Amino acid sequence: MQQLRRGIGPVALALGVCTAWAPRCSxxxxxxxxxxxxxxxxxxDSGHVLVRSLMGDYALKLQNDAALTLHWNNERVTVPxxxxxxxxxxxxxxxxxxxxxxxGNAFQDxxxxxxxxxxxxxxxxxxxxYYYSTETDYLAQQLGGHFNHDFSDEQLNLSLGxxxxxxxxxxxxxxxSVAVDGTKNTMxxxxxxxxVMTPTTMLRVGVELNLVxxxxxxxxxxxxxxxxxxxxxxxxxRQRRDAFLKLxxxxxxxxxxxxxxxxxxxxxxxxSHEVDSRLSQYVTPALSAEYEYRWYTQTSAWFYREQYLTTxxxxxxxxxxxxxxxxxxxxxxxxxxxxxxxxxAQHPALGHFGVRVExxxxxxxxNYSANILETGLDFRF
Amino acid sequence: MTRNGLPRTLRLVALAALxxxxxxxxxxxxxxxxxxxxxxxxxxxxAKKDARQTKSFDARExxxxxxxxxxxxxxxxx
Numbered sequence: 420m421q422q423l424r425r426g427i428g429p430v431a432l433a434l435g436v437c438t439a440w441a442p443r444c445s446x447x448x449x450x451x452x453x454x455x456x457x458x459x460x461x462x463x464d465s466g467h468v469l470v471r472s473l474m475g476d477y478a479l480k481l482q483n484d485a486a487l488t489l490h491w492n493n494e495r496v497t498v499p500x501x502x503x504x505x506x507x508x509x510x511x512x513x514x515x516x517x518x519x520x521x522x523g524n525a526f527q528d529x530x531x532x533x534x535x536x537x538x539x540x541x542x543x544x545x546x547x548x549y550y551y552s553t554e555t556d557y558l559a560q561q562l563g564g565h566f567n568h569d570f571s572d573e574q575l576n577l578s579l580g581x582x583x584x585x586x587x588x589x590x591x592x593x594x595x596s597v598a599v600d601g602t603k604n605t606m607x608x609x610x611x612x613x614x615v616m617t618p619t620t621m622l623r624v625g626v627e628l629n630l631v632x633x634x635x636x637x638x639x640x641x642x643x644x645x646x647x648x649x650x651x652x653x654x655x656x657r658q659r660r661d662a663f664l665k666l667x668x669x670x671x672x673x674x675x676x677x678x679x680x681x682x683x684x685x686x687x688x689x690x691s692h693e694v695d696s697r698l699s700q701y702v703t704p705a706l707s708a709e710y711e712y713r714w715y716t717q718t719s720a721w722f723y724r725e726q727y728l729t730t731x732x733x734x735x736x737x738x739x740x741x742x743x744x745x746x747x748x749x750x751x752x753x754x755x756x757x758x759x760x761x762x763x764a765q766h767p768a769l770g771h772f773g774v775r776v777e778x779x780x781x782x783x784x785x786n787y788s789a790n791i792l793e794t795g796l797d798f799r800f
Numbered sequence: 801m802t803r804n805g806l807p808r809t810l811r812l813v814a815l816a817a818l819x820x821x822x823x824x825x826x827x828x829x830x831x832x833x834x835x836x837x838x839x840x841x842x843x844x845x846x847a848k849k850d851a852r853q854t855k856s857f858d859a860r861e862x863x864x865x866x867x868x869x870x871x872x873x874x875x876x877x878x
Contacts, residue, residue: 460852476848490848574827580868609868613843618832623843627868661865667843669835683863691863699840707840717862742862758839777849783860791856 452480455798464789469497485542494533531555544568550584559586563607578611590638601634619669629659642739644727652736653743654722659685674700683717689743691717705761711752711779719744741785748783760799773797 460472472494479487531554539548550561563582570577584605611625636653663681670676677697684690695713702708720743722736754777763770775795782788828836839845850867858864 462856572827573830578868611868615828615833615836617826618828619835621836621841621843625868627865629864659864661863663866663868665843667841669838669841675838675840679866681866683865685863689862691861693863693866701840709840715857715861720862742860746861748861781856781860787860789860 453800454478455800456795457798458793458795461792462789465787467499471495471497483542485540488539488541490535490537492533492535494535496531496533498529498531500527533557535559548582556589556591557586558589559584561585561605574615576613578609578613580607580609580611582607586633588634588638599638601638603631603633603635605632606630619671621667623665623667624663626662627660629657631657631659636738637740640739642727642732642737644732644737645730647730649730649732649737651739652732653738653740654687654736657685657687659683672700674698687743688721689717689719691715705758707756707758709752709754709756711750711754713750713752714747715749715783716747717745744785746784748781750779750781752777752779754778754793758797771799773799 454477456474456476458472458474458476460470460474462468462470462472472492474490474492477489481487533552533554535550535552537548537550539546545564545566547562547564550559550563552559561582561584563580565578565580567576567578569575582605584603584607586603586605588601588603590599590601607627607629609625609627611623613621613623616622633655635655635657636651638650640651641648642651661681661683663679665677665679668676668678675698677695677699679693679695681693682691683693693713693715695711697709697711699707699709720738722733723738723743724733725744727733727737754775757774759766759769759772759774761770773796775793775797777791777793779791780788781791835841847867854864854867
């Protein structure tokens with residue numbers, strides 16, 4: 420019932436937006452082109468956490484330079500049975516930051532389902548989007564908008580974006596738990612410039628700022644401090660900012676190299692560097708392969724310690740989250756993309772399809788590793 | 801490292817990025833953009849993959865970001 424009540428608000432909001440847009444939509448609701456994509460994603464890590472994702476995307480080009488896109492994702496997270504105290508580090512963390520609750524039997528697999536949907540409406544240089552995600556103990560919503568403009572005879576494009584997100588956290592608790600409901604609000608801004616440098620080179624640079632207020636620790640996690648277990652506690656406010664640079668270079672043997680660098684910093688004391696490189700190569704006109712390598716390193720938050728001597732932690736804060744500590748990671752990936760559009764002349768039916776397969780191997784300095792497999796199918800009609 | 805305000809390193813990175821974007825470069829006409837619109841050169845073609853990847857990294861690492869500014873006109877929009 421509570422789930423139902425929580426769902427009514429967003430639906431009413433969506434209906435309201437549709438109603439408000441309806442008279443304007445009718446003027447350009449003439450379908451030009453459609454595209455549907457389905458994607459299966461399988462994630463498995465060294466802690467035997469499994470995440471199965473079924474995603475769908477639908478894009479509809481409308482008249483008057485308008486476009487509607489919809490995205491949905493059904494995700495099933497399986498956290499294996501544990502041999503550790505409920506609420507401890509061993510009992511948490513899946514790919515979606517889904518956590519094992521204190522309630523329930525920790526010696527049985529815990530299964531969590533997450534559903535998300537996102538819709539965006541673009542017209543000309545501007546667009547709005549709405550995001551909704553729900554799971555047993557978490558509800559996230561976000562409303563955003565963006566605008567971009569070309570300059571210098573389309574040599575340069577500047578884009579500005581902003582969004583507001585509001586999350587409601589309802590931890591699954593029982594008599595042993597101290598978890599209480601919480602909220603989290605996030606304001607996001609970004610500014611991005613994309614420039615054509617030469618006939619074979621493009622450059623993109625950007626800055627982003629996030630202001631986060633509210634519950635930002637794991638309500639299920641305990642920290643060993645002062646000789647006993649105490650609930651994790653992070654500061655309620657966090658200012659996160661980053662700057663990035665991406666360079667795409669076409670190489671003359673029908674391949675391209677994409678290089679990117681990102682610097683991140685926040686007022687919790689974490690700063691990080693990320694370098695990513697991707698090499699794409701056409702094997703045939705329809706088939707391309709891509710290889711990826713990513714390196715990442717970060718410093719720790721000011722309140723992170725390997726051990727806490729007192730139950731009050733550092734200025735009242737203590738964390739058992741390894742993401743707050745020093746960390747480095749590597750990722751290797753390879754993918755194959757088959758676009759059958761080139762066969763449209765000989766086989767019109769096949770020309771509507773595209774297929775993609777990708778494998779990634781991730782590992783970090785926390786003795787953690789993961790395998791990620793994705794398969795996707797595109798359909799244009 | 802200060803707890804408040806933009807640190808000098810981030811300001812330098814942002815400044816260097818903006819300078820790189822505004823630096824003088826050849827005027828590339830529409831008919832010269834054949835390679836730029838190729839799908840293996842696209843910023844946006846992999847935007848959804850990047851978004852999924854960022855979500856995965858958010859759950860494993862302490863930072864976030866790097867995907868802002870999806871969209872854009874001209875050859876940039878591909």
